[in-house]
Amino acid sequence: MDIMQSSLEKHKEWKGKIEVISRTKIDDRESLSNAYTPGVAQPCLEIEKDPSLSYELTRRHNLVAVITDGTAVLGLGDIGPLAAMPVMEGKCALFKEFADVDAFPLCVNSKDTDEIVNTIANIAYSFGGINLEDIAAPRCFEIEAKLKERLDIPVFHDDQHGTAIVVAAALLNACRVAGKELEDLEIVINGAGSAGIAIAKHLLSLGVGNILMVDLCGILTSDEHYDNPAHNEIASRTNKHKKTGKLADAVKGADVFIGVSKPKLLTPEMIQTMNEKPFVFAMANPTPEIMPDLAKEAGAYIVGTGRSDFPNQINNVVAFPGVFKGALAVRAKDINEAMKMAATRAIAGCVPDEKLTADFILPDAFDRSVAYAVAKAVAQAAIDSGVAGLTVNPL
Numbered sequence: 333m334d335i336m337q338s339s340l341e342k343h344k345e346w347k348g349k350i351e352v353i354s355r356t357k358i359d360d361r362e363s364l365s366n367a368y369t370p371g372v373a374q375p376c377l378e379i380e381k382d383p384s385l386s387y388e389l390t391r392r393h394n395l396v397a398v399i400t401d402g403t404a405v406l407g408l409g410d411i412g413p414l415a416a417m418p419v420m421e422g423k424c425a426l427f428k429e430f431a432d433v434d435a436f437p438l439c440v441n442s443k444d445t446d447e448i449v450n451t452i453a454n455i456a457y458s459f460g461g462i463n464l465e466d467i468a469a470p471r472c473f474e475i476e477a478k479l480k481e482r483l484d485i486p487v488f489h490d491d492q493h494g495t496a497i498v499v500a501a502a503l504l505n506a507c508r509v510a511g512k513e514l515e516d517l518e519i520v521i522n523g524a525g526s527a528g529i530a531i532a533k534h535l536l537s538l539g540v541g542n543i544l545m546v547d548l549c550g551i552l553t554s555d556e557h558y559d560n561p562a563h564n565e566i567a568s569r570t571n572k573h574k575k576t577g578k579l580a581d582a583v584k585g586a587d588v589f590i591g592v593s594k595p596k597l598l599t600p601e602m603i604q605t606m607n608e609k610p611f612v613f614a615m616a617n618p619t620p621e622i623m624p625d626l627a628k629e630a631g632a633y634i635v636g637t638g639r640s641d642f643p644n645q646i647n648n649v650v651a652f653p654g655v656f657k658g659a660l661a662v663r664a665k666d667i668n669e670a671m672k673m674a675a676t677r678a679i680a681g682c683v684p685d686e687k688l689t690a691d692f693i694l695p696d697a698f699d700r701s702v703a704y705a706v707a708k709a710v711a712q713a714a715i716d717s718g719v720a721g722l723t724v725n726p727l
Contacts, residue, residue, distance in 0.1 A: 349421040350428070350437070355391070384721070387460070387663055396435040396461045396656055398423045401448055403468035404491070404526075407617050413439035416466060423465060423490075431653030431703040433660065435463070445471050449478045456483050460660045463652065464489040469526040470562050486659045486667045492530030494648035495615075497655070497672055498694070499531050499590060500538050501679035502613060502646050505693035506634045508685075510609045512587065514540050518607065520582045522546045522621065523593035529566050531590060536569060537669055538676070543570040544582045551575055551582050580605075587611065595619035600630035609633035615646055634690045643691035650679055650695055654706025661707060663721030664714040674713035678706045 343349075358367050365371045375389040387393040402416035403409075420437030427435035438455075442448050452462060452475075462485065464476055472489055479487040488494075507514060517540045521528045524547035532543050545552040545566055552558070552567040553574050575582065579597060583589055584605045589598060591614040598621040603610060612632040614620035617639065624635045624642045636644035655675050659667055682695040682702050695702045708727040714720040 343418060349418075349425045350435075384663075386457070387721075391434060392458065392460050393663070394432075394434050394660055395459050396427060396433055396463050396660075397438050397452075397455070397459045398427075398435050398463045398465055399438045399440060399452060400464070400466045401440050401443060401468075401471075402466065403443065403471070405466045410468065413441050420465060423463070426649055427653055427656065430649060430700070431657040431707065433653060433657050443471070445474050445478070448475055449482070452479055453482050456485060459485065460663070461486040461488065461656050463656065464491075466491060467526075469529075470560055472526045473529075473562055480666065484665045486656070486664050488652070488655065488659075488667045489526065489530075490648055490652045492526045493534070493667070493672055494652045494655070495527045495592070495646075496530040496534035497651040497675045498646050498648055498679065499613060499615075500534050500676040501650075502636055502644065502693050503535065503538075503540075503588065503611070504676065504680040505683055505688060506588075506611045506636075509688055509690050509693060510611070510633055512609070514538060517541045517587045518585060519543045519588040519590060520546060520579070520586045521590045521592070522579055522582075522597060523591065524552060524560075524563055524566065525592065527592040528590075529562055531592065532566055532570060534669075534672060534676070537673060542572045544575060544586070545570050546579050546582050550578050589613065589621075591615055591621035593621060595621065598622040598627075600626055603627060603630035603632055606631075612636070613646055634693060636693065640697065644693050645697060646694065647697050649697050650682075650699075650702050651675055651706065654678070654703035655710050657703060658707035658710030658712075658727065659714060661722075661727050662711045662714050662725060664711075664719050665721065666719045667710075668714075668717055668719055670717040671710045671713040671719075674709040675706050678702075678709035681705070 356367050358364050379385045398420050400416045402413035405411050405416045417439050424435035424437050427433040440448055440451055476489045521532055524545045553571050554567045558564050580602050583602045585607055587607045588611045595616050610632055611634045612627045613636040614622050615638040620637045627635045636646045682705055711725045711727050
């Protein structure tokens with residue numbers, strides 16, 4: 333039985349991957365009075381007087397909403413909010429499994445940006461953080477920006493920032509293996525959607541040399557005007573030498589290929605035109621831009637994909653659980669660039685020198701120490717950058 337059929341059978345068996353578990357027993361009159369009426373009135377009144385007590389007297393301090401409109405689900409595209417539910421449940425299960433963070437899936441039946449923003453803003457008091465998931469570009473950028481303006485809790489679009497955090501960690505460790513310097517790198521990012529643009533911005537903050545963004549129209553350049561405002565913005569910050577052409581032109585002489593696009597777009601011949609010891613992060617799922625064996629045969633020095641059945645899986649699960657755990661631990665009002673950078677460096681640091689090889693540049697997805705290391709670093713970065721509600725890191 334292949335994994336698709338196996339997963340379908342398991343979902344029929346599970347009938348959902350998450351459930352609500354009570355943290356208190358209600359088995360006599362006293363416990364009923366404490367958990368509900370009449371006793372529950374007192375914590376309600378205390379929160380009315382001091383809203384910050386909602387973090388101490390309710391589960392809000394450890395509760396994240398995983399929210400989608402179903403327009404960009406995995407590699408499936410716009411399948412709608414109802415069909416997106418299995419993915420959102422899965423994401424919630426990962427939060428709990430890897431970081432002991434409670435998460436709840438919410439699938440919003442709307443493609444109207446303002447309606448989605450208002451819906452999320454109106455329910456935000458129930459949560460300590462908002463994880464946006466599988467929302468198509470460019471709407472995802474606007475939704476996140478508007479929510480950040482309105483809410484005083486972290487709003488994090490994982491398809492953008494989680495991916496960027498892990499790719500940057502992979503790049504840091506690939507450079508350690510290959511003896512390359514970040515500021516010398518010429519990087520090609522194929523796919524200028526939400527993930528590709530977020531990766532580019534994060535890598536620029538990391539201090540890489542130059543980035544070429546490639547989309548269906550070819551290499552993005554500031555000399556052109558694009559219908560997508562996000563393309564115009566990123567074009568103004570990349571492609572220093574105003575190179576033009578298609579993907580094959582972009583990769584000539586490049587050090588790094590990062591694919592967040594479609595299967596089989598990178599050829600062995602293209603890799604052979606890249607710089608010495610090239611890195612190929614081909615992350616299209618389930619079929620990457622080039623299969624790892626072909627990339628290696630063509631001369632790729634380090635190869636990573638989004639898949640668990642090849643070395644160097646570039647997987648958000650090593651990022652988002654710890655990022656939220658750290659943000660929640662210090663009641664952060666935002667997840668800012670300093671916190672994202674701290675997560676990147678923490679993930680990279682989870683691979684010690686003695687274990688670092690061309691086929692092992694990222695910690696294993698099942699390494700339970702990673703989420704704690706990321707959370708501790710993120711919490712401290714939140715305090716240091718002034719967005720934390722607490723001044724002492726409890727982790």
